[in-house]
Amino acid sequence: MAANIYIGEIIENEEIQEDCFLMKVKTAPSFQNPLPGQFVMIRIAGLNDPFLSRPISIYSFSRNENYCVIELLYRVVGSGTQIMAGLIEDSQVEINGPLGNGFDMLSVKENIVIIAGGIGIAPLSMLTENLRRTHPSSTMMVYKGFQSASAVVGLDKMQKLCRNISVCTDDGTLGEKGFVTQIFQRNMKQFPPERTSIYACGPGAMLKSLAKILNKSKFSAQVSLEERMACGVGACMGCAVAIKDKNGALAYRRVCADGPVFNLRDIIWE
Amino acid sequence: MNNPVMSASGTFGYGEEYAGYVDLNRLGAVVVKGLSLKPRLGNPPPRIMETASGMLNSIGLQNIGVDVFIEEKLPFLRKYDTAVIANIYGETYDEFKKVAKKLSLAKGVHALEVNISCPNVKKGGVCFGTDPKIAARVTSTVKDETGLPVIVKLTPNVTDIAAIAQAVEKAGADIISLINTLTGMSVDLKTRRPHLKNITGGLSGPAIKPVALRMVWQVIQKVSIPVIGIGGIMTAEDALEFFILGAKAVQIGTANFVNPHATLNVIEGIKNYLIENKINNINDIIGTFHF
Numbered sequence: 001m002a003a004n005i006y007i008g009e010i011i012e013n014e015e016i017q018e019d020c021f022l023m024k025v026k027t028a029p030s031f032q033n034p035l036p037g038q039f040v041m042i043r044i045a046g047l048n049d050p051f052l053s054r055p056i057s058i059y060s061f062s063r064n065e066n067y068c069v070i071e072l073l074y075r076v077v078g079s080g081t082q083i084m085a086g087l088i089e090d091s092q093v094e095i096n097g098p099l100g101n102g103f104d105m106l107s108v109k110e111n112i113v114i115i116a117g118g119i120g121i122a123p124l125s126m127l128t129e130n131l132r133r134t135h136p137s138s139t140m141m142v143y144k145g146f147q148s149a150s151a152v153v154g155l156d157k158m159q160k161l162c163r164n165i166s167v168c169t170d171d172g173t174l175g176e177k178g179f180v181t182q183i184f185q186r187n188m189k190q191f192p193p194e195r196t197s198i199y200a201c202g203p204g205a206m207l208k209s210l211a212k213i214l215n216k217s218k219f220s221a222q223v224s225l226e227e228r229m230a231c232g233v234g235a236c237m238g239c240a241v242a243i244k245d246k247n248g249a250l251a252y253r254r255v256c257a258d259g260p261v262f263n264l265r266d267i268i269w270e
Numbered sequence: 271m272n273n274p275v276m277s278a279s280g281t282f283g284y285g286e287e288y289a290g291y292v293d294l295n296r297l298g299a300v301v302v303k304g305l306s307l308k309p310r311l312g313n314p315p316p317r318i319m320e321t322a323s324g325m326l327n328s329i330g331l332q333n334i335g336v337d338v339f340i341e342e343k344l345p346f347l348r349k350y351d352t353a354v355i356a357n358i359y360g361e362t363y364d365e366f367k368k369v370a371k372k373l374s375l376a377k378g379v380h381a382l383e384v385n386i387s388c389p390n391v392k393k394g395g396v397c398f399g400t401d402p403k404i405a406a407r408v409t410s411t412v413k414d415e416t417g418l419p420v421i422v423k424l425t426p427n428v429t430d431i432a433a434i435a436q437a438v439e440k441a442g443a444d445i446i447s448l449i450n451t452l453t454g455m456s457v458d459l460k461t462r463r464p465h466l467k468n469i470t471g472g473l474s475g476p477a478i479k480p481v482a483l484r485m486v487w488q489v490i491q492k493v494s495i496p497v498i499g500i501g502g503i504m505t506a507e508d509a510l511e512f513f514i515l516g517a518k519a520v521q522i523g524t525a526n527f528v529n530p531h532a533t534l535n536v537i538e539g540i541k542n543y544l545i546e547n548k549i550n551n552i553n554d555i556i557g558t559f560h561f
Contacts, residue, residue: 002290005530043528048323048476048504052528080320096530230318230325231527233291235283237303237329238318252312252332257287 003233006031007045008070008095013087019076020119020153021085022059024069027095031068034058035102036127037224037261040070041232042084045094050080055229055256057123057201058098059154070095073122073154099232100260103127103222105134109197112140114162115210115221117180117202118147121154123224124201128161140164141191145180145206149173181209193218200224200264208269221264227255234258242268271298271353271519274552275509275537278500278523279304279357279383279423280329284343285350291530296537299353301521302339304385305373306358307365309335319456319465324475324502325524326454328468331359336369340376348378355421357383363411374416381418384408386438387425387450399425399450402437409441421498424448424489426478431485432492439493446489447498447521449482474524476502483511487559490516504532506539516557 008025016022025042041053060071076085087093103123112131116124121144131140142165146152149169159165167175168183176183180202198221200210207223214221227239234257241259243266245251250268253259276299282288285300294300312332319326334343339356347354356373360366366384373379386399386408398408409422422438424431426449435446451472456465464470482501490497499512500521509520525532540552549555 004291050320051323051475052320052325094529228316228318228320230327230524231281231287231530233283233287233530235281235287235303236318236327236527237280237312237332238327240312240315240317240329240332242314250311252315 002032003097003099006095008093010087010089010091010093011069012089013085015085017153018150021074021076023072023074023084023087025072025093025095026067026069029063029065029067031070032098033063034061034098036105036130037102037123038098038100039232039260040072040095040097040099041229042072043094044083044087045092050083052080052230053094053096053232054080054084055099055226055232057224057260058126059122060126060129073119073125075119096232100256101258103199103224103261105130107197108135108138109195110138111191111196112138113184113191113196113198114140114142115180115184115198115200115202116143117145117206118151119153120200120202120206120224121158122201124199125154125157125161127199128158132161142166143168143180143184145169145183145202146174147171179206179209181206181213184210185213188213188217188219191219198222207264207267211264211267211269214264222261223264223267224260225255225262226260229256232256244268272296272351273298273537274519275533275540276301276355276498276519276521277526277533278521279385281523281526284339285347286343288526288530292534294347294350294352297352297533298519299355299380300347301355301357301383302343302347303333304331304357304359305333305336305339305369306331306360307336307369309333309338314467316465316467317471319471321454321456321473321475322477324473324477326456326466326471326473327451328466328471330468336372340372344376344378353380354378355381355383357385357423358412359385363408366408367411367415370412370415374418379418381421381445382412382416383421383423383447384412385423385450387423399434400428402433405434406437406441409438409443413442419444421445421447423450425450426481426485427453432488435489435493439495443495445496445498446493447500448489449478449485449501452478452481474502476504476508478502479508483515486512486517487515490557503536504528506536506543509536509540510543510555513552513556514559516559518556
């Protein structure tokens with residue numbers, strides 16, 4: 001049995017930064033171990049408003065004998081996440097997951113570069129945690145960008161996982177001033193393209209600019225996308241993303257079931 | 271059929287997407303995502319938007335095409351003891367004809383559901399389904415190509431739904447299903463643009479159930495062929511309203527997105543309702559509506 005629906009009990013739902021929450025949900029031990037990059041669909045059972053479940057990527061996962069704990073790091077962006085943010089301890093949620101395809105962890109090269117923008121750190125944090133374990137001999141460099149010092153989220157944990165972290169903010173209130181893609185671009189010469197695995201997640205504009213930088217190079221990158229979703233399991237075709245298919249022609253793929261991780265080079269940007 | 275509860279087209283993929291959540295053997299039928307003669311790309315995103323108790327979609331009938339369906343998806347469905355209903359779509363009479371023929375020759379398809387109602391494709395759907403004469407001609411075109419039962423799925427975006435229903439009945443439809451989505455739209459306050467790239471989309475979910483009930487009732491009064499009720503069914507109670515009006519079966523659509531167990535919950539809920547009310551057979555409540 002792969003993904004399924006579980007009742008989850010909220011054991012923590014804390015605002016760790018303005019509009020950013022860390023939710024810890026306790027659920028049955030039969031919940032399958034998620035891969036980094038996978039997500040869950042979460043909703044409050046029986047509620048018709050908001051009507052749809054919300055896709056949230058998995059930030060961390062742990063299990064012991066009697067239960068699992070799924071950690072979700074999310075930003076309040078609309079009515080659904082606003083209601084999630086208001087949930088108190090012991091509230092029940094319905095969790096469908098783990099869903100989607102995670103990052104490809106098979107062909108990891110000796111240099112690992114992680115590029116995260118804002119809340120995009122969530123799936124990359126779990127990825128970093130896993131890569132540390134599975135590829136201890138690879139060198140790792142993390143580029144993290146935030147809008148400003150007051151929007152920093154998930155940095156403490158990342159600092160425990162990786163020593164080489166470059167932090168930047170759009171307004172220069174923490175770390176270097178600039179976009180994370182610019183900082184990476186300035187340093188990219190130090191990474192041999194054929195021996196480097198790049199993983200990225202962040203706002204559309206950030207990934208688009210990363211695509212522009214990398215398309216002229218030999219680097220390949222795996223990126224995790226987000227899109228509005230209805231079903232999360234590949235049935236509704238609502239979360240389409242434009243990509244180049246094998247023949248280079250335009251095709252729409254489902255972020256939920258074909259992604260959310262895609263090869264950056266395949267994505268067609270508007 | 272095992273029971274009168276089916277999945278609605280476009281909300282259950284090709285069955286396999288939900289096979290991990292639902293034992294497909296327990297469903298009355300699986301109605302697959304609309305099939306066209308050639309694969310269809312679909313509309314550019316954004317394609318969906320949540321609304322009050324529902325959602326808008328403009329998928330644009332993205333599908334793998336009838337040939338790939340028969341080759342790659344149908345063998346999976348054949349493993350189950352559940353009726354497979356192929357929902358079909360065409361932009362011309364000839365396309366309807368060809369798709370119907372291919373599916374009739376394929377092993378494991380139990381009925382065709384003709385989509386004359388999808389409102390998203392400019393050249394197709396809405397034209398076929400809103401004019402009684404054209405709706406009748408599509409129906410007879412498909413009927414001439416197949417020995418399978420033909421279900422015609424009606425659009426609610428018409429003034430007189432009963433007139434369309436009567437026209438397709440006269441043209442040979444074996445069953446009528448309704449309703450498809452209601453055309454709607456929604457505006458992004460930040461950008462002052464539509465939320466959907468296609469501007470308009472089809473509204474579905476519990477918000478449309480009262481409209482669906484009204485239209486099912488209007489149709490049932492005017493036709494003698496069986497009617498399948500569709501529209502906003504989330505629970506067994508919702509489904510029972512359609513049965514009481516006289517629907518012989520129901521389809522569960524958008525509810526699957528929110529609750530992948532929705533079809534099974536409806537089946538169980540109906541069973542419990544019948545037991546609690548000491549009703550032996552679902553047929554004993556079908557058409558018992560009075561006023």
